Amino acid sequence: MRNILLCTDGSSYGENSYKYTAWIAKRLGIKQVDVLSVTDNRARNQSSQGNWSGSLSLGASDELLEKLVELDHQRAKLNHVRAKVILDHAKEMLTREGIEDVNSIHRTGFVADTVKDLEPETDLIVLGKRGENAEYNSIHLGANLERIVRVSSKPCFVTPRDFYPIDRVLIAYDDSATSSRILNFLRENPFIQDLEVHMVMVNKSDSDGGAKLDRAVTLLNDANFTVQFSLLKGEEESAIASYIEQHKINLLIMGAYGHSRIRNLIIGSTTIQLLRSTRIPALLFR
Incomplete structure (x- = not known):
């Protein structure tokens, strides 16, 4: 086997997925772990850059559009910084667990689509049972879990919130x-x-x-x-x-x-x- 694709959003479920990833990587003799953080582009698609011509004057509409464009730029920068923090932390945790070859990947789009694109280069996918909104939906599974399992042909290692040794x-x-x-x-x-x-x-x-x-x-x-x-x-x-x-x-x-x-x-x-x-x-x- 070649490598593992670890999906993380920096949530509490993602935190202990690093320990489980290291455990199964060592067990399977896998040397490389690709850590993926995806910025969901639905937030960008919900931008308020609509048609304001019917409710605002031309000058006001242009001014608002400029501000919205600038807001999108700022949001993109923040998302990039957030992803870097998540990926750097994941790499630190995996290295601490004994995984030396860690590759960080940040993409903008949909998680399931991105995983499908990266799937040919991986042998096993690791993801948390729930994501960053777990605290608000504790009885439900993460939406990305079902999507990824549905589109992927590779085995998926689904991790819980807490880490316990496996025997x-x-x-x-x-x-x-x-x-x-x-x-x-x-x-x-x-x-x-x-x-x-x-x-x-x-x-x-x-x-x-x-x-x-x-x-x-x-x-x-x-x-x-x-x-x-x-x-x-x-x-x-x-x-x-x-x-x-x-x-x-x-x-x-x-x-x-x-x-x-x-x-x-x-x-x-x-x-x-x-x-x-x-x-x-x-x-x-x-």
Whole structure:
């Protein structure tokens, strides 16, 4: 693997994403981290440079337009300074955590579009579960999280507000193509091999669920993993959340989408509920 793309806005969620980024970079043997800060251009598009001809005299309209243009210039300068402060702090934190090759990137635009543009040069995307408005929307996920997971084909490591050492990992398996991709990724990149690894499958009506889970566990066992596995009953969200709490899991690995036909429109409902209800990082795959 080559590098990680870390998205940050300087929020409280972004702060501890630096520690998680350093943890997974070291585990995966990734040497380079690209840190991205995006100035959302919607603020610029909302500028009040409208048509004032019907309400102001020509001279007043021209004077106001000049002031608005100057205000836009000042706002752009402030955004540049803000991004530099965020990126410099991120680089300092990552360097302190032992990451030597840190590349700072500041772009103006939309976060999801920028991530998509940079995606060919990265192997893993890291972003906070919520952004700079988290304090005002504590029960909701960040809007950029859903957008980025929807447009990106790369694994996304979603970080919570607080950092805790990772030693127990849960793989949520559902026998989908995405689950196969997760297993292949782990076999090729055994970064959790020495940790306590759990795998669960929630069985609603599939009589062959146990056999499918056994086959998945065997694949990891053959790659020298030691896996504790369970076939769970009930609704996926509650069964997995309960398992996480009971076994003190501190990293969840799962698919971002299920089998639903609307999987290309929104993140799967199980994924959303688990991200909302748990306070642990999640490695999501499409």
